[in-house]
Amino acid sequence: PTCKLYKRPFTVCIEGNIGSGKTTFLSHFKQFDNTTVLQEPVELWRNVAGINLLELMYTDPKRYSFLFQSYVQLTMLQLHTYKSAMPYKIMERSVFSARCFIENMKRTKLLEDVEVVVLEDWYDWCIQNANIVTDLIVISYYIYINVVYLRTSPEVVYNRMKTRARKEENSVSLEYLHQLHNIHDEWLYDQTLFNLPAPVLVIDGNKSLEEMVIQFENCKNLIFNKKEEKN
Numbered sequence: 001p002t003c004k005l006y007k008r009p010f011t012v013c014i015e016g017n018i019g020s021g022k023t024t025f026l027s028h029f030k031q032f033d034n035t036t037v038l039q040e041p042v043e044l045w046r047n048v049a050g051i052n053l054l055e056l057m058y059t060d061p062k063r064y065s066f067l068f069q070s071y072v073q074l075t076m077l078q079l080h081t082y083k084s085a086m087p088y089k090i091m092e093r094s095v096f097s098a099r100c101f102i103e104n105m106k107r108t109k110l111l112e113d114v115e116v117v118v119l120e121d122w123y124d125w126c127i128q129n130a131n132i133v134t135d136l137i138v139i140s141y142y143i144y145i146n147v148v149y150l151r152t153s154p155e156v157v158y159n160r161m162k163t164r165a166r167k168e169e170n171s172v173s174l175e176y177l178h179q180l181h182n183i184h185d186e187w188l189y190d191q192t193l194f195n196l197p198a199p200v201l202v203i204d205g206n207k208s209l210e211e212m213v214i215q216f217e218n219c220k221n222l223i224f225n226k227k228e229e230k231n
């Protein structure tokens, strides 16, 4: 039998706050037939054997943050290791950004220290043992030197979140979005938190949809060209 050589796809993780424009970015890439687009498996988190774990996490975060993040980690790993024949794979968030949410829950005491240790041990083992190689993290504030991050102000994402009105998020405060924004900034903008698994691109998520699409196009060219450089 001819063994099918599985070539690791050039993987891009789109990162950013709730409501920062990731889904819009992903839909822009759905038009390319050389790219597998993997959205965040929110529907899985809403139905774990009939239980809405996302809702439980927001309703009783002290009790359910660990359980939720542990399931998120599993579902993100399944996406990281998803086999596709396409040369490009774009993922919404990653096990890398899972650490941002865990970090925030640690800082706000929603996770016990021992819960953080267990989540981090799982993460460390997975990184060493699973095939997770991310060639480029796309985040959001376009600067041409090829370091980009989907950076959207908490006020803007708060309004978008409210407009989208995802029922589980109706209790999410502007303060929480500020916390997540700051941790994403530390990780991807100041680059003082965690270590970066890959070079970063940034797009200004505060722009109008038209301006965002222009930035997505620039980003797409950077990404598809980058692969050429790589080969």
Ligand SMILES: Cc1cc2cn([C@H]3C[C@H](O)[C@@H](CO)O3)c(=O)nc2[nH]1
Residues within 6 Å of the ligand: 018, 040, 042, 054, 072, 076, 093, 094, 095, 097, 098, 099, 101, 169
């Ligand atoms: C990797 C990762 C994604 C992710 C999303 N979420 C929440 C934020 C949004 O309300 C919803 C969909 O992104 O899930 C979370 O609490 N922890 C997460 N960790």
